[in-house]
Amino acid sequence: MAEEELQMEEGGKKKSKLLIIIIAVVVLVLGGGAAYYFLMGSDEPAQTEEMMDGEVGDAGEYEDGEALSSSTVKTGSALYVGMPRPFVFNVPGSTRDRLVEIKVQLMMRGSDNEEEAKMHIPLIEGALLRTFSTANADDLVTEAGKIAIRDSALKEVQKTLVDITGNKVVEEVLFTGFVMQ
Numbered sequence: 001m002a003e004e005e006l007q008m009e010e011g012g013k014k015k016s017k018l019l020i021i022i023i024a025v026v027v028l029v030l031g032g033g034a035a036y037y038f039l040m041g042s043d044e045p046a047q048t049e050e051m052m053d054g055e056v057g058d059a060g061e062y063e064d065g066e067a068l069s070s071s072t073v074k075t076g077s078a079l080y081v082g083m084p085r086p087f088v089f090n091v092p093g094s095t096r097d098r099l100v101e102i103k104v105q106l107m108m109r110g111s112d113n114e115e116e117a118k119m120h121i122p123l124i125e126g127a128l129l130r131t132f133s134t135a136n137a138d139d140l141v142t143e144a145g146k147i148a149i150r151d152s153a154l155k156e157v158q159k160t161l162v163d164i165t166g167n168k169v170v171e172e173v174l175f176t177g178f179v180m181q
Contacts, residue, residue, distance in 0.1 A: 098180050150174075150175060
């Protein structure tokens with residue numbers, strides 16, 4: 001009789017161990033499925049019914065019905081071309097001259113524009129150097145001064161590329177590093 005009770009206890013322990021293993025496997029499979037769903041989901045942004053003020057709808061107009069011009073519609077994914085070397089130059093200041101180092105990347109859309117930008121890197125570098133040479137250390141200390149030189153660099157690069165290629169190619173000039181001593 002004692003042997004029968006012992007065998008029943010061992011059978012119960014085996015069943016509980018088997019039940020724990022089955023539960024662990026189910027949890028792992030569900031966790032892996034959830035991880036796959038969240039990590040491998042669509043790369044497209046979710047479309048929402050409500051749009052915030054000023055956002056662009058599918059119809060190519062602002063929420064208030066104002067039509068967009070073709071130059072403000074941004075299509076394609078953003079591509080970046082980094083300038084091969086940082087720009088290092090001296091700028092005059094009110095008290096003393098300063099040394100500035102700026103690392104620049106260009107943002108454009110479409111692989112055709114990316115190839116155009118890569119092909120004309122020396123021309124782009126020249127346009128950026130022309131813009132940076134007009135800078136003043138007192139202006140570059142402020143955030144507004146940095147934004148102003150970045151905007152004028154964009155205009156100069158676009159103007160230069162329009163003369164050569166016939167279109168603007170570059171959408172943004174980004175400063176990825178800015179050091180002033």
